[in-house]
Amino acid sequence: MPDIPRRPSVRATNAAAVLAVIRREGPLSRAAIGEHTGLSMPTVSRQVGVLIELGLLREFPELVPVGAIGRPRVPIHLDDTTFAACGVHIGVSTTTYGLADLRGTLLDSEEIPTPQGSAEDALAHIAGKVRAFLRRWPRRRVVGIGLASGGLVDVERGHLDHDRLGWHRVPAADLLRRATGYPVHLDGHVAAMANAELLFGWGPRVSSLLYFYAREVVGIALSVDGVLHRGPGGGGSIAHLPIGGDTRCPCGATGCLEATVADRTVADRAVAAGIVAEPDIRLVRAAATAGDATANALLADRATALGRAVGLLRDALNPDRVVLGGQAITDPAERLPDLLRAFATTTTLPGTDIVSVTRFGPTLQATAACTGLLNRLFDHPLDLLDQAPRTDHPAKRSTDPVGA
Missing domain, CATH: 3.30.420.40 (ATPase, nucleotide binding domain)
Incomplete structure (x- = not known):
């Protein structure tokens, strides 16, 4: 997965700030977003417009109080109907993969025994399972795959050393990216779980x-x-x-x-x-x-x-x-x-x-792996969406999986 720029543009920084405050405090009106972020109203309006067009945010007019006086301040919140993040957690005995929406809700997950043999063969097998799993969600735009594992993780290079699996200097992120076609972000599994708490648990408090x-x-x-x-x-x-x-x-x-x-x-x-x-x-x-x-x-x-x-x-x-x-x-x-x-x-x-x-219980591993990608999306929304595969479905179609 190409490195996210270390010095994002002002536009990218403002987009991330708007997403961050809505994720923590939403739903919020444009005026409230400006108050929380310190951004000017024209800047807020521009960023909200871009993020709505991308499918990351949407307006919720049904939340405007009945009988409100003056120009209604329509609340804005995350649009959880379009984008999703895939996550793969490789454990010593069990590999779990799942799909989560922008609010961290796990839409579906599966477990398989962690494949034995070489890292290349194991990751190819996992990639095949993940591709089949994602085909059940054709109306979601998957922004990428969060890969989480124990062992020694080189986040910047996407390399993994895992003595318990016999893996050494494995370019895990690149192998999974090549096999699935999605950008892949590798992280240690405990760091990924902590990130889930930071985004959707105790972290904000x-x-x-x-x-x-x-x-x-x-x-x-x-x-x-x-x-x-x-x-x-x-x-x-x-x-x-x-x-x-x-x-x-x-x-x-x-x-x-x-x-x-x-x-x-x-x-x-x-x-x-x-x-x-x-x-x-x-x-x-x-x-x-x-x-x-x-x-x-x-x-x-x-x-x-x-x-x-x-x-x-x-x-x-x-x-x-x-x-x-x-x-x-x-x-x-x-x-x-x-x-x-x-x-x-x-x-x-x-x-x-x-x-x-x-609070994640038995869904912890899958949710944490997905959250690694969500955290990257919230920090660098414009850059990560540029890397995600394009799909031909409109943003507002039904998100029910095939056969559901």
């Missing part, structure tokens, strides 16, 4: 936010004033955060966070205890739901370890809000009290009511 993720891998992302912190070489790692315990990590130490709380670790322990016949976390959860005391204890121990980790990180970074995500936290929802108790006993800072669970 707090000045600093710590996002904590746990499933087969663990990770965090920190944002300050709505901007994700990205250190040298991408995000940091909490995989080896020492939280205690006797689980042996591939690094040779014991008590590392990721090795202790990973789905596979819990499932392997359940097999060793004779609870389940194969190492599948879903079977462990089912056994716990059925009342197996040992299965419940394994999940409770993991929740406690996660709570300790969250407490340590909260003390180190001191954010206004901590948001938790990932199936290790959201799927066994009955274990959340164990996590929160461990957090409360670990943190030494005042106030323990700053922890929330992401």
